Amino acid sequence: GIQVEQSPPDLILQEGANSTLRCNFSDSVNNLQWFHQNPWGQLINLFYIPSGTKQNGRLSATTVATERYSLLYISSSQTTDSGVYFCAATPGTYKYIFGTGTRLKVLA
């Protein structure tokens, strides 16, 4: 089945710094989502982005489906951005396959 890998696994930033998180997938996908898992364990939808680029405030995401990767950009990071970021992709079946996550810690 499809494999979803994320890098880096861990990231520590100073408040105000920018970062790029990467998601690679092993096969073509129909759909892709980015999530933020907060310290309470909740999965927060960030982007539904099967292709192209989207922006929402300080966050933006780009998916290049033909090259099998997606990027999540965080600009001017804040301590509240801390948590784990997951990408999840579906090859066309009902289920989303989650990546292993990037654990982000933003220091004040």
Add this chain to the structure above:
Amino acid sequence: EPEVTQTPSHQVTQMGQEVILRCVPISNHLYFYWYRQILGQKVEFLVSFYNNEISEKSEIFDDQFSVERPDGSNFTLKIRSTKLEDSAMYFCASDVQGAGETQYFGPGTRLLVL
């Protein structure tokens, strides 16, 4: 904004006991899912449900697990005889088009089996 809700938020049970986790999907959604996340690991798909039947299930979803939509609003996951390794966060999710667009996740139920 509509959201998926789950109850209880936390549940502690003894090994061998039955548990039922409850979810209320977003009202106009047609596809429903359960995922689980063992502490510190990634989120894993368990089962999808559409039109009152299972659409797809993973190898994790064995005979100890079952799902049901008992009425027009609730969606449940039952674990018949819990094992220590069932301890995890269980997420319910729903969407309109069967992973063809944004899938919305509930806040999760943290299950601890002692």
